[in-house]
Amino acid sequence: MLNEHEKEKYNRQLILDNFGLDGQERLKQARVLIAGAGGLGSPISIYLAAAGVGTIRIIDKDVVSLSNLNRQILYNKKDIGGKKSLLAGNKLKKLNSDIKVEAIAETIDNSNVSQLTAGFDIIMDATDNFQTRYLLNEAALKIQIPFIYGGIYGMEGALTTIIRGQSACLKCIFPSSPPPLPCQSPVLGATAGIIGCLQAMEAIKYLSHTGELLLDRLLIFDGLYMNFRKMKLNRNPECPDCGRFSSRDNKFGGFVKKP
Amino acid sequence: MNAIRLAGKFRKLVNGLEEINFNDVSSISECINRLEDLYPGVKAAICDENGEVLKIIDIFVNGDNIRSLEGLSSRLKDGDEIDIISAFAGG
Numbered sequence: 507m508l509n510e511h512e513k514e515k516y517n518r519q520l521i522l523d524n525f526g527l528d529g530q531e532r533l534k535q536a537r538v539l540i541a542g543a544g545g546l547g548s549p550i551s552i553y554l555a556a557a558g559v560g561t562i563r564i565i566d567k568d569v570v571s572l573s574n575l576n577r578q579i580l581y582n583k584k585d586i587g588g589k590k591s592l593l594a595g596n597k598l599k600k601l602n603s604d605i606k607v608e609a610i611a612e613t614i615d616n617s618n619v620s621q622l623t624a625g626f627d628i629i630m631d632a633t634d635n636f637q638t639r640y641l642l643n644e645a646a647l648k649i650q651i652p653f654i655y656g657g658i659y660g661m662e663g664a665l666t667t668i669i670r671g672q673s674a675c676l677k678c679i680f681p682s683s684p685p686p687l688p689c690q691s692p693v694l695g696a697t698a699g700i701i702g703c704l705q706a707m708e709a710i711k712y713l714s715h716t717g718e719l720l721l722d723r724l725l726i727f728d729g730l731y732m733n734f735r736k737m738k739l740n741r742n743p744e745c746p747d748c749g750r751f752s753s754r755d756n757k758f759g760g761f762v763k764k765p
Numbered sequence: 766m767n768a769i770r771l772a773g774k775f776r777k778l779v780n781g782l783e784e785i786n787f788n789d790v791s792s793i794s795e796c797i798n799r800l801e802d803l804y805p806g807v808k809a810a811i812c813d814e815n816g817e818v819l820k821i822i823d824i825f826v827n828g829d830n831i832r833s834l835e836g837l838s839s840r841l842k843d844g845d846e847i848d849i850i851s852a853f854a855g856g
Contacts, residue, residue, distance in 0.1 A: 546856045634856040657853025659773045664853045680852040682820035687854050698856075724823075726772060726850060731783040737825045737848060740833045 508534065512604060516558050522716070529714030530558060536713045537561040539623055541614055541642055542632030543590040544568070545577040545693060546656050549702030550630050550709075552580065555598040555605055557710055562598060563608040565622060566590040577695030614638050619645045628709055629653045632702070636683030640747075643668065643676040647748050652712055652719075655679075656705045660692040661729035663701035666720055666739065667708045673721035674739040675748040697729055767841055769796060771807075772850040779804050793824060794837040796847060811849060821852050 508530055513520065516530050538559050540551050543566035551564055570578070570585045570593065580594045595609030614622060614633075623629060623645045631654055633639055639655065646653035647670045655676055656665040668675050704725065711717045724737040743749055768784045779785055779800070790796045794816075801808040811822055816837070818824060824831045825848040831839045841847070 542856050544856055632856050634854065636852065636854055656856065658855040659853050662773055662776075662853070663855075664850070679823065680821055684821040684852045684854050691855055693855050724850075726848070728770075728772065728783075730776075730781070733783075735848065736828065737823070737850075738828045738830065740830060742832075 507531070512558065515604075519557065524716050525714055529716055532714050533558050533710065534560040536628070537563070537626045538628050538630060538709060538713075539626040540564045540630045540632055541638065542566055542634065543578075543580065543594040544574065544632065544634060545658065545695070545698030546702040546705065547594070547630075547632035548578050548580040549699050550632055550656075550706045551594060551598055552601065553703060553706040554630075554709060555602045555607070557706075558602065559605060559709075559713070561606045561608070563610060563622075563626065564591055564594050564598070565610045565612060565614060566594070567611050567613045577693060577698045579695065579699075614641060616641065620648075623649060623651075627651055628712060630705055630709060631655045631657075632705075635686055636680070639676055640683065644747050646670070647675060647751065652709075654705045654708050656701045658693055658697045658701050659687075661694050661697050662727060663697050663729075664724055664726045665701055665704055665708070666722075666724045667712070669719070669721060670748060671751045671753050674741045675745060677747040678742040678745045679724065679739055681742075681745075694729070697727075700727055700729070766843065767796070767845050767847060769800065769847045769849065772848065773853055775807070775810055775849060775851060778807050778810060790841055792837070792841060793826070793831055793839045793847070796841065797837070810851075822849065823851075824849050 520530055536559050540547050543564050568590050570581045570588055580597050585593050589611045591609040591611045595607045598607045619641045628651055629642050629646045643653055650670050653668045722739045726735045767787050767790050770784045771779050797808055826845050
Protein backbone atom coordinates (compact mmCIF):
# COMPACT_ATOMS: atom_id res chain seq x y z
CA MET A 507 0.00 0.00 0.00
CA LEU A 508 1.11 3.54 -0.70
CA ASN A 509 1.74 5.72 2.33
CA GLU A 510 0.67 9.39 2.58
CA HIS A 511 4.15 10.60 1.62
CA GLU A 512 4.08 8.50 -1.57
CA LYS A 513 0.54 9.61 -2.40
CA GLU A 514 1.71 13.22 -2.30
CA LYS A 515 4.99 12.56 -4.08
CA TYR A 516 3.33 10.82 -7.03
CA ASN A 517 0.18 12.95 -7.00
CA ARG A 518 0.70 14.42 -10.45
CA GLN A 519 0.75 10.99 -12.09
CA LEU A 520 -1.89 9.50 -9.80
CA ILE A 521 -4.39 11.97 -11.23
CA LEU A 522 -3.71 10.78 -14.79
CA ASP A 523 -6.74 9.17 -16.42
CA ASN A 524 -6.66 5.39 -16.01
CA PHE A 525 -3.58 5.45 -13.78
CA GLY A 526 -4.68 6.12 -10.21
CA LEU A 527 -3.62 4.44 -6.97
CA ASP A 528 -3.78 1.04 -8.65
CA GLY A 529 -1.28 2.06 -11.32
CA GLN A 530 1.09 3.53 -8.74
CA GLU A 531 0.80 0.45 -6.54
CA ARG A 532 1.72 -1.70 -9.55
CA LEU A 533 4.78 0.47 -10.19
CA LYS A 534 5.77 0.11 -6.52
CA GLN A 535 5.56 -3.68 -6.72
CA ALA A 536 7.44 -3.84 -10.04
CA ARG A 537 10.97 -5.13 -10.56
CA VAL A 538 12.71 -3.64 -13.61
CA LEU A 539 16.02 -4.74 -15.06
CA ILE A 540 18.01 -2.08 -16.90
CA ALA A 541 20.76 -3.62 -19.01
CA GLY A 542 23.32 -0.84 -19.43
CA ALA A 543 24.01 2.39 -17.56
CA GLY A 544 25.14 4.57 -20.45
CA GLY A 545 23.34 6.87 -22.89
CA LEU A 546 19.99 5.06 -22.82
CA GLY A 547 20.37 3.68 -19.30
CA SER A 548 20.69 7.20 -17.87
CA PRO A 549 17.27 8.58 -18.88
CA ILE A 550 15.56 5.19 -18.50
CA SER A 551 16.77 4.72 -14.93
CA ILE A 552 16.20 8.34 -13.88
CA TYR A 553 12.59 8.40 -15.10
CA LEU A 554 11.73 4.96 -13.77
CA ALA A 555 13.20 5.81 -10.37
CA ALA A 556 11.41 9.16 -10.25
CA ALA A 557 8.12 7.49 -11.23
CA GLY A 558 8.39 5.16 -8.23
CA VAL A 559 9.26 1.77 -9.75
CA GLY A 560 9.78 -0.31 -6.61
CA THR A 561 12.93 -2.21 -7.56
CA ILE A 562 15.49 -1.30 -10.20
CA ARG A 563 18.45 -3.51 -11.04
CA ILE A 564 21.01 -1.69 -13.19
CA ILE A 565 23.84 -3.65 -14.78
CA ASP A 566 27.02 -2.30 -16.40
CA LYS A 567 30.65 -3.27 -16.16
CA ASP A 568 32.15 -0.10 -17.68
CA VAL A 569 33.80 2.82 -15.96
CA VAL A 570 32.95 6.46 -16.64
CA SER A 571 35.15 8.35 -19.12
CA LEU A 572 35.19 12.01 -20.08
CA SER A 573 33.67 11.39 -23.53
CA ASN A 574 30.62 9.72 -21.88
CA LEU A 575 29.49 12.97 -20.30
CA ASN A 576 27.79 14.48 -23.37
CA ARG A 577 24.97 11.93 -23.02
CA GLN A 578 25.33 9.82 -19.86
CA ILE A 579 23.57 12.26 -17.58
CA LEU A 580 23.82 10.04 -14.49
CA TYR A 581 27.46 11.10 -14.16
CA ASN A 582 29.66 14.15 -13.76
CA LYS A 583 33.34 14.96 -14.01
CA LYS A 584 34.08 13.69 -10.48
CA ASP A 585 32.80 10.24 -11.49
CA ILE A 586 35.45 9.66 -14.17
CA GLY A 587 37.18 6.34 -13.58
CA GLY A 588 34.40 5.05 -11.29
CA LYS A 589 32.14 2.06 -11.97
CA LYS A 590 29.01 3.15 -13.78
CA SER A 591 26.63 0.70 -12.12
CA LEU A 592 27.66 1.67 -8.59
CA LEU A 593 27.61 5.40 -9.34
CA ALA A 594 24.24 5.02 -11.05
CA GLY A 595 22.89 3.08 -8.06
CA ASN A 596 23.93 5.84 -5.65
CA LYS A 597 22.49 8.55 -7.87
CA LEU A 598 19.15 6.75 -8.24
CA LYS A 599 18.89 6.15 -4.47
CA LYS A 600 19.42 9.86 -3.89
CA LEU A 601 16.82 10.66 -6.50
CA ASN A 602 14.23 8.42 -4.85
CA SER A 603 15.05 6.98 -1.43
CA ASP A 604 11.72 5.11 -1.32
CA ILE A 605 12.78 2.56 -3.96
CA LYS A 606 15.23 -0.35 -3.94
CA VAL A 607 18.19 -0.15 -6.31
CA GLU A 608 20.56 -3.00 -7.05
CA ALA A 609 23.77 -2.12 -8.89
CA ILE A 610 25.65 -4.93 -10.60
CA ALA A 611 29.07 -4.41 -12.23
CA GLU A 612 29.06 -7.39 -14.59
CA THR A 613 29.03 -8.10 -18.30
CA ILE A 614 25.84 -9.87 -19.35
CA ASP A 615 26.71 -13.10 -21.14
CA ASN A 616 25.44 -16.61 -21.78
CA SER A 617 26.59 -17.83 -18.38
CA ASN A 618 24.77 -15.28 -16.21
CA VAL A 619 21.82 -13.96 -18.24
CA SER A 620 19.27 -16.38 -16.69
CA GLN A 621 20.36 -15.61 -13.16
CA LEU A 622 20.46 -11.84 -13.74
CA THR A 623 16.97 -11.70 -15.26
CA ALA A 624 15.17 -14.19 -12.98
CA GLY A 625 12.35 -12.68 -10.95
CA PHE A 626 12.08 -9.46 -12.97
CA ASP A 627 8.95 -8.08 -14.61
CA ILE A 628 10.50 -6.33 -17.62
CA ILE A 629 13.89 -5.92 -19.31
CA MET A 630 14.99 -2.51 -20.57
CA ASP A 631 17.51 -2.57 -23.40
CA ALA A 632 20.18 0.04 -22.76
CA THR A 633 23.02 -1.96 -24.30
CA ASP A 634 25.31 -0.89 -27.11
CA ASN A 635 25.60 -4.16 -29.04
CA PHE A 636 23.41 -6.79 -30.65
CA GLN A 637 25.09 -9.83 -29.08
CA THR A 638 23.81 -8.77 -25.65
CA ARG A 639 20.46 -7.67 -27.08
CA TYR A 640 19.87 -11.12 -28.60
CA LEU A 641 20.69 -12.77 -25.25
CA LEU A 642 18.22 -10.50 -23.46
CA ASN A 643 15.60 -11.02 -26.18
CA GLU A 644 15.85 -14.79 -25.72
CA ALA A 645 15.81 -14.52 -21.91
CA ALA A 646 12.71 -12.31 -21.98
CA LEU A 647 10.90 -14.71 -24.32
CA LYS A 648 11.83 -17.66 -22.12
CA ILE A 649 10.50 -16.18 -18.87
CA GLN A 650 7.60 -14.37 -20.57
CA ILE A 651 8.43 -10.80 -19.72
CA PRO A 652 8.56 -7.80 -22.08
CA PHE A 653 11.81 -6.58 -23.63
CA ILE A 654 11.90 -2.93 -24.64
CA TYR A 655 14.43 -2.50 -27.47
CA GLY A 656 16.06 0.88 -28.05
CA GLY A 657 18.96 1.86 -30.30
CA ILE A 658 20.53 5.14 -31.35
CA TYR A 659 22.94 6.53 -33.93
CA GLY A 660 23.83 10.19 -34.30
CA MET A 661 20.60 12.16 -34.26
CA GLU A 662 18.41 9.13 -35.01
CA GLY A 663 17.05 6.20 -33.07
CA ALA A 664 14.41 3.50 -32.86
CA LEU A 665 12.46 1.47 -30.31
CA THR A 666 9.85 -1.24 -30.03
CA THR A 667 8.18 -3.29 -27.30
CA ILE A 668 8.53 -7.06 -27.56
CA ILE A 669 6.17 -9.50 -25.80
CA ARG A 670 6.23 -13.24 -26.39
CA GLY A 671 3.33 -14.41 -28.52
CA GLN A 672 2.09 -10.83 -28.93
CA SER A 673 4.67 -9.20 -31.18
CA ALA A 674 7.65 -9.67 -33.43
CA CYS A 675 10.82 -10.29 -31.42
CA LEU A 676 14.24 -8.73 -32.02
CA LYS A 677 15.33 -11.68 -34.21
CA CYS A 678 12.18 -11.31 -36.36
CA ILE A 679 13.07 -7.65 -36.91
CA PHE A 680 16.83 -7.98 -37.34
CA PRO A 681 17.68 -11.63 -38.07
CA SER A 682 21.39 -11.01 -37.79
CA SER A 683 23.48 -8.52 -35.90
CA PRO A 684 25.28 -5.57 -37.43
CA PRO A 685 29.02 -5.42 -36.83
CA PRO A 686 29.90 -3.79 -33.48
CA LEU A 687 30.02 -0.01 -33.63
CA PRO A 688 33.40 1.65 -33.46
CA CYS A 689 33.80 3.38 -30.06
CA GLN A 690 33.85 6.70 -31.85
CA SER A 691 30.42 6.36 -33.48
CA PRO A 692 28.49 9.63 -33.43
CA VAL A 693 25.74 10.30 -30.92
CA LEU A 694 24.04 13.38 -29.52
CA GLY A 695 22.96 13.24 -25.88
CA ALA A 696 19.48 14.48 -26.68
CA THR A 697 18.99 11.49 -29.02
CA ALA A 698 19.66 9.11 -26.12
CA GLY A 699 17.31 11.20 -23.99
CA ILE A 700 14.46 10.96 -26.47
CA ILE A 701 14.73 7.23 -27.14
CA GLY A 702 15.43 6.39 -23.47
CA CYS A 703 12.43 8.43 -22.30
CA LEU A 704 10.18 6.70 -24.83
CA GLN A 705 11.42 3.32 -23.57
CA ALA A 706 10.70 4.42 -19.97
CA MET A 707 7.22 5.49 -21.08
CA GLU A 708 6.57 2.03 -22.54
CA ALA A 709 7.71 0.37 -19.29
CA ILE A 710 5.51 2.61 -17.13
CA LYS A 711 2.52 1.96 -19.41
CA TYR A 712 3.05 -1.78 -19.26
CA LEU A 713 3.60 -1.88 -15.51
CA SER A 714 0.70 0.42 -14.65
CA HIS A 715 -1.67 -1.13 -17.23
CA THR A 716 -2.12 2.21 -19.01
CA GLY A 717 -2.50 3.01 -22.71
CA GLU A 718 -1.42 1.01 -25.76
CA LEU A 719 1.98 -0.56 -26.18
CA LEU A 720 4.33 -0.20 -29.13
CA LEU A 721 3.89 -3.84 -30.15
CA ASP A 722 4.62 -4.90 -33.74
CA ARG A 723 5.68 -1.35 -34.56
CA LEU A 724 9.20 0.03 -34.88
CA LEU A 725 9.11 3.72 -34.02
CA ILE A 726 11.88 5.52 -35.86
CA PHE A 727 13.01 8.98 -34.76
CA ASP A 728 14.88 11.26 -37.15
CA GLY A 729 16.14 14.23 -35.17
CA LEU A 730 17.92 15.84 -38.09
CA TYR A 731 14.63 16.53 -39.87
CA MET A 732 12.41 16.01 -36.78
CA ASN A 733 10.30 13.14 -38.06
CA PHE A 734 8.74 10.25 -36.16
CA ARG A 735 7.57 7.28 -38.21
CA LYS A 736 6.09 3.92 -37.28
CA MET A 737 6.99 0.87 -39.35
CA LYS A 738 4.82 -2.24 -39.17
CA LEU A 739 6.51 -5.40 -37.93
CA ASN A 740 5.45 -8.99 -38.47
CA ARG A 741 6.37 -12.10 -36.54
CA ASN A 742 8.51 -14.49 -38.54
CA PRO A 743 6.82 -17.90 -38.13
CA GLU A 744 10.24 -19.49 -38.62
CA CYS A 745 12.05 -17.22 -36.17
CA PRO A 746 14.64 -19.30 -34.26
CA ASP A 747 13.89 -17.37 -31.05
CA CYS A 748 10.11 -16.91 -30.98
CA GLY A 749 8.66 -18.97 -33.84
CA ARG A 750 7.63 -21.78 -31.51
CA PHE A 751 5.46 -19.59 -29.26
CA SER A 752 1.82 -19.27 -30.27
CA SER A 753 -0.12 -16.05 -29.96
CA ARG A 754 -2.31 -17.67 -27.29
CA ASP A 755 0.84 -18.51 -25.37
CA ASN A 756 1.07 -15.48 -23.14
CA LYS A 757 0.27 -14.68 -19.56
CA PHE A 758 -0.65 -11.04 -19.86
CA GLY A 759 -4.41 -11.21 -20.17
CA GLY A 760 -6.45 -8.39 -21.56
CA PHE A 761 -4.45 -5.31 -20.80
CA VAL A 762 -1.84 -5.72 -23.54
CA LYS A 763 -3.21 -3.33 -26.11
CA LYS A 764 -1.89 -3.02 -29.63
CA PRO A 765 -2.14 0.16 -31.67
CA MET B 766 6.71 10.12 -57.55
CA ASN B 767 8.23 7.93 -54.82
CA ALA B 768 10.06 9.18 -51.75
CA ILE B 769 12.97 7.08 -50.49
CA ARG B 770 14.51 7.63 -47.08
CA LEU B 771 17.71 6.10 -45.74
CA ALA B 772 18.12 6.10 -41.97
CA GLY B 773 21.04 5.90 -39.59
CA LYS B 774 24.53 5.36 -40.89
CA PHE B 775 23.27 5.01 -44.50
CA ARG B 776 22.24 8.61 -44.64
CA LYS B 777 25.74 9.84 -45.34
CA LEU B 778 25.75 7.69 -48.49
CA VAL B 779 23.08 10.02 -49.90
CA ASN B 780 24.83 13.18 -48.72
CA GLY B 781 22.62 13.50 -45.64
CA LEU B 782 19.42 14.13 -47.61
CA GLU B 783 16.08 13.72 -45.83
CA GLU B 784 14.67 11.87 -48.84
CA ILE B 785 15.32 11.15 -52.49
CA ASN B 786 12.50 11.34 -55.00
CA PHE B 787 12.18 9.19 -58.10
CA ASN B 788 9.55 9.13 -60.84
CA ASP B 789 8.32 5.91 -62.45
CA VAL B 790 10.11 3.39 -60.30
CA SER B 791 8.44 -0.02 -60.59
CA SER B 792 10.06 -2.20 -57.92
CA ILE B 793 12.34 -2.16 -54.89
CA SER B 794 15.23 -3.64 -56.86
CA GLU B 795 14.89 -0.94 -59.51
CA CYS B 796 14.78 1.63 -56.73
CA ILE B 797 18.07 0.33 -55.29
CA ASN B 798 19.72 0.30 -58.73
CA ARG B 799 18.67 3.89 -59.36
CA LEU B 800 20.01 4.90 -55.95
CA GLU B 801 23.29 3.19 -56.82
CA ASP B 802 23.50 5.14 -60.12
CA LEU B 803 23.20 8.41 -58.24
CA TYR B 804 25.07 7.48 -55.06
CA PRO B 805 27.64 4.76 -55.72
CA GLY B 806 28.11 2.48 -52.71
CA VAL B 807 24.46 2.35 -51.67
CA LYS B 808 23.83 -1.06 -53.18
CA ALA B 809 26.86 -2.65 -51.53
CA ALA B 810 25.64 -1.29 -48.18
CA ILE B 811 22.16 -2.79 -48.60
CA CYS B 812 22.72 -6.05 -50.50
CA ASP B 813 25.15 -8.96 -50.26
CA GLU B 814 27.25 -10.31 -53.16
CA ASN B 815 24.26 -12.36 -54.38
CA GLY B 816 22.09 -9.28 -54.54
CA GLU B 817 19.97 -10.28 -51.51
CA VAL B 818 19.07 -7.72 -48.84
CA LEU B 819 21.43 -8.03 -45.86
CA LYS B 820 19.79 -9.43 -42.72
CA ILE B 821 20.71 -6.34 -40.74
CA ILE B 822 18.64 -4.21 -43.11
CA ASP B 823 14.90 -3.67 -43.14
CA ILE B 824 13.14 -2.11 -46.13
CA PHE B 825 9.58 -0.86 -45.73
CA VAL B 826 7.03 0.22 -48.34
CA ASN B 827 4.46 2.50 -46.72
CA GLY B 828 5.51 1.00 -43.40
CA ASP B 829 5.20 -2.66 -44.53
CA ASN B 830 8.36 -4.77 -44.45
CA ILE B 831 9.23 -6.13 -47.92
CA ARG B 832 9.93 -9.50 -46.24
CA SER B 833 6.15 -9.80 -45.85
CA LEU B 834 5.61 -8.50 -49.42
CA GLU B 835 7.64 -9.87 -52.31
CA GLY B 836 11.14 -8.95 -51.21
CA LEU B 837 13.20 -7.07 -53.77
CA SER B 838 10.54 -7.82 -56.41
CA SER B 839 7.90 -5.92 -54.43
CA ARG B 840 6.06 -3.68 -56.87
CA LEU B 841 5.81 0.06 -56.32
CA LYS B 842 3.08 2.41 -57.35
CA ASP B 843 3.10 6.17 -57.61
CA GLY B 844 3.15 7.77 -54.16
CA ASP B 845 4.59 4.77 -52.29
CA GLU B 846 7.12 5.74 -49.63
CA ILE B 847 10.20 3.61 -49.05
CA ASP B 848 12.22 3.50 -45.84
CA ILE B 849 15.57 1.72 -45.72
CA ILE B 850 17.00 1.25 -42.23
CA SER B 851 19.84 -0.63 -40.64
CA ALA B 852 19.66 -1.89 -37.07
CA PHE B 853 20.29 0.92 -34.61
CA ALA B 854 22.98 -0.52 -32.35
CA GLY B 855 24.14 2.37 -30.16
CA GLY B 856 22.98 2.78 -26.61
